[in-house]
Amino acid sequence: MNKKRTTIKDIANVLNISAAAVSKALHDDSRISKKTKLEVKRVAKELNYQPNHLASALRRGKSNLVGVIVPRTNSNFFSSVIEHMEDVLNKAGYNLIITQSNESFEKECRNIDTLLFTQVDGIIASMANETVDLSYFEKIKSNNIPLVLFDRGENDLNVDYIGINDYESSHMIIKHLVEAGCKRIAHIGGYRRTRIFNNRIRGYIDAIKKHNLPHDDELLIESNLTLEDGRIQMKKLLTLKNCPDAIYVASDAAALGALQVLNENNIAVPDDIRLVGFGNEPFTSLVTPSITSVNQHSEQIGQIAAETFLELVQSKDLKQTLNKKILDAELIIRDSSK
Amino acid sequence: MNKKRTTIKDIANVLNISAAAVSKALHDDSRISKKTKLEVKRVAKELNYQPNHLASALRRGKSNLVGVIVPRTNSNFFSSVIEHMEDVLNKAGYNLIITQSNESFEKECRNIDTLLFTQVDGIIASMANETVDLSYFEKIKSNNIPLVLFDRGENDLNVDYIGINDYESSHMIIKHLVEAGCKRIAHIGGYRRTRIFNNRIRGYIDAIKKHNLPHDDELLIESNLTLEDGRIQMKKLLTLKNCPDAIYVASDAAALGALQVLNENNIAVPDDIRLVGFGNEPFTSLVTPSITSVNQHSEQIGQIAAETFLELVQSKDLKQTLNKKILDAELIIRDSSK
DNA sequence: TATATTTGCTTAAACGTTTAAGCAAAAGTA
DNA sequence: TACTTTTGCTTAAACGTTTAAGCAAATATA
Numbered sequence: 039m040n041k042k043r044t045t046i047k048d049i050a051n052v053l054n055i056s057a058a059a060v061s062k063a064l065h066d067d068s069r070i071s072k073k074t075k076l077e078v079k080r081v082a083k084e085l086n087y088q089p090n091h092l093a094s095a096l097r098r099g100k101s102n103l104v105g106v107i108v109p110r111t112n113s114n115f116f117s118s119v120i121e122h123m124e125d126v127l128n129k130a131g132y133n134l135i136i137t138q139s140n141e142s143f144e145k146e147c148r149n150i151d152t153l154l155f156t157q158v159d160g161i162i163a164s165m166a167n168e169t170v171d172l173s174y175f176e177k178i179k180s181n182n183i184p185l186v187l188f189d190r191g192e193n194d195l196n197v198d199y200i201g202i203n204d205y206e207s208s209h210m211i212i213k214h215l216v217e218a219g220c221k222r223i224a225h226i227g228g229y230r231r232t233r234i235f236n237n238r239i240r241g242y243i244d245a246i247k248k249h250n251l252p253h254d255d256e257l258l259i260e261s262n263l264t265l266e267d268g269r270i271q272m273k274k275l276l277t278l279k280n281c282p283d284a285i286y287v288a289s290d291a292a293a294l295g296a297l298q299v300l301n302e303n304n305i306a307v308p309d310d311i312r313l314v315g316f317g318n319e320p321f322t323s324l325v326t327p328s329i330t331s332v333n334q335h336s337e338q339i340g341q342i343a344a345e346t347f348l349e350l351v352q353s354k355d356l357k358q359t360l361n362k363k364i365l366d367a368e369l370i371i372r373d374s375s376k
Numbered sequence: 377m378n379k380k381r382t383t384i385k386d387i388a389n390v391l392n393i394s395a396a397a398v399s400k401a402l403h404d405d406s407r408i409s410k411k412t413k414l415e416v417k418r419v420a421k422e423l424n425y426q427p428n429h430l431a432s433a434l435r436r437g438k439s440n441l442v443g444v445i446v447p448r449t450n451s452n453f454f455s456s457v458i459e460h461m462e463d464v465l466n467k468a469g470y471n472l473i474i475t476q477s478n479e480s481f482e483k484e485c486r487n488i489d490t491l492l493f494t495q496v497d498g499i500i501a502s503m504a505n506e507t508v509d510l511s512y513f514e515k516i517k518s519n520n521i522p523l524v525l526f527d528r529g530e531n532d533l534n535v536d537y538i539g540i541n542d543y544e545s546s547h548m549i550i551k552h553l554v555e556a557g558c559k560r561i562a563h564i565g566g567y568r569r570t571r572i573f574n575n576r577i578r579g580y581i582d583a584i585k586k587h588n589l590p591h592d593d594e595l596l597i598e599s600n601l602t603l604e605d606g607r608i609q610m611k612k613l614l615t616l617k618n619c620p621d622a623i624y625v626a627s628d629a630a631a632l633g634a635l636q637v638l639n640e641n642n643i644a645v646p647d648d649i650r651l652v653g654f655g656n657e658p659f660t661s662l663v664t665p666s667i668t669s670v671n672q673h674s675e676q677i678g679q680i681a682a683e684t685f686l687e688l689v690q691s692k693d694l695k696q697t698l699n700k701k702i703l704d705a706e707l708i709i710r711d712s713s714k
Numbered sequence: 715t716a717t718a719t720t721t722g723c724t725t726a727a728a729c730g731t732t733t734a735a736g737c738a739a740a741a742g743t744a
Numbered sequence: 745t746a747c748t749t750t751t752g753c754t755t756a757a758a759c760g761t762t763t764a765a766g767c768a769a770a771t772a773t774a
């Protein structure tokens with residue numbers, strides 16, 4: 039009927055030594071004898087001792103918690119990133135607090151407050167689409183909390199970043215479509231204020247020029263890239279006098295919307311119009327025809343983001359050099375562009 | 377250049393009162409004057425005071441953290457449950473630590489250890505498919521930590537549970553298929569050791585009998601319900617001399633696998649074979665033909681699970697009556713069974 | 715042998731809160 | 745007036761751990 043949990047004091051009482059000695063024994067301090075260490079560990083196990091994480095965190099001034107903010111967990115990319123981040127950080131003794139912003143700036147701000155309140159040792163985040171005002175992220179920095187961004191980053195913040203080479207990815211996609219014989223390629227992109235979408239757009243424009251294809255304003259569209267956006271923008275593209283023969287869509291969800299519209303209008307994919315998405319979400323291989331897409335290496339991004347965070351806390355005082363790690367993405371060619 | 381964060385002592389010094397008075401003022405204690413409260417709050421804001429969560433948690437013996445364990449976050453059902461749980465719990469002052477087991481028993485055990493180590497005030501979990509050994513969940517109970525299960529529960533554990541009526545859902549599905557004229561209905565289910573899958577199987581068997589349809593052993597299959605399982609089991613069903621005219625699959629992923637095989641074999645859905653999935657994952661409405669499925673009311677489940685947890689902590693000492701809340705599911709009829 | 719070093723512990727303070735107990739002054743009551 | 749009650753604070757201890765400082769005994773060094 040022992041309501042109370044065992045503490046190091048309980049162990050100390052059993053062995054008639056001080057609580058300090060117990061603490062040191064549990065941490066394998068060199069000034070504690072082998073014999074005492076063994077006895078302490080034995081009693082700890084016997085009494086089912088669980089260290090009080092709050093007390094040690096309070097004393098040591100760190101919580102061993104890392105806050106994670108993602109636009110949503112319900113995406114293969116983000117949940118995979120998180121999984122691999124967790125692997126690395128758990129091994130280093132950190133636990134994760136995962137929060138989702140649902141692409142809302144307001145929710146993101148509340149998440150940041152929550153994480154700061156919870157005394158996390160650092161924050162690894164991917165920004166909401168809506169976010170333009172960076173004051174809340176500045177708040178993290180001014181609280182001296184290590185911050186690492188991935189995928190959705192922001193140059194102005196001057197923090198470590200891990201992402202893929204969006205500019206190059208666009209080049210890769212356009213090259214693939216050109217080689218397949220496409221002459222008129224449209225791009226349904228995100229809003230330029232988000233760095234990754236801006237890079238994809240820049241890559242698209244430069245690649246189009248490089249291959250001497252027409253760079254027509256009506257072929258370049260900005261949107262929120264939801265499935266519904268994909269539908270709307272695809273319908274708009276179909277009304278053009280001079281219809282494109284390929285569409286590069288900056289998200290898989292929007293690409294799926296576009297595909298639905300094409301199917302509904304009995305336009306053959308890839309024969310009449312070729313289609314490429316972005317993100318390599320599982321459903322891209324499940325729909326008919328399967329959608330060509332870009333693998334963003336979520337495993338590596340998660341792992342590297344975690345490692346970057348660890349470097350950051352380990353070298354906290356020394357003036358840190360900025361880390362921007364850009365991975366090459368991989369084009370997964372499927373039926374929609376074959 | 378103030379490295380240190382502001383504490384209540386700093387506020388106390390500014391106002392020449394005791395730290396205790398500051399603490400009480402911040403908590404609107406009735407024994408502190410209005411004037412002092414206002415001043416304390418003003419100074420707190422001025423100094424950008426952030427309460428040290430660890431210290432207050434240590435002192436009060438509770439962390440205001442709730443641990444969540446789900447098989448995976450990359451599922452619309454679970455991420456939606458989490459989102460709505462978060463809404464309720466944030467309002468009540470709790471934060472979430474989300475962990476995923478990836479359907480692995482081992483990972484689930486490690487997650488439980490992690491959460492206990494982090495001193496969570498309670499755990500809300502949905503069990504991994506693999507889990508049969510309940511000792512780790514018993515460990516939660518024996519640590520006196522409130523435990524609430526949802527979706528994937530377990531009768532033997534005797535803890536609060538929120539889920540849908542799986543047995544009734546099967547009846548609903550069979551009724552729908554019978555009304556559509558089906559005479560020979562197969563079921564690709566999960567393993568009976570998991571309660572929800574057992575209930576779906578029982579519902580299937582009883583409904584089949586009720587409608588005087590043939591209950592053939594070869595029509596009832598147990599599997600892991602992954603997409604690949606759906607493909608394999610569907611191929612097996614197609615080899616039967618007496619082929620079914622409808623398939624009820626206990627997960628959307630497996631239903632999709634089955635659909636792929638049917639499409640590849642040029643078997644018309646729904647004309648030759650009708651298909652029903654379970655879970656109402658977004659892709660069910662996106663594939664061709666769209667898949668009839670069951671909406672599990674993730675929003676309500678998340679909300680009720682959170683509320684159940686709150687009831688549990690509020691009435692911790694009084695002998696708690698067991699809460700099992702079973703919601704009615706909703707059949708979403710789509711092209712695959714029309 | 716006398717002195718220095720190492721070993722193995724102890725004591726006590728600290729981390730930032732909360733809270734029980736207490737005390738003086740103000741306000742209320744008879 | 746003399747008392748009780750209320751108000752508005754303070755003091756001090758506690759939560760469970762870590763850690764700097766210190767001290768005696770054992771061991772090494774000269």
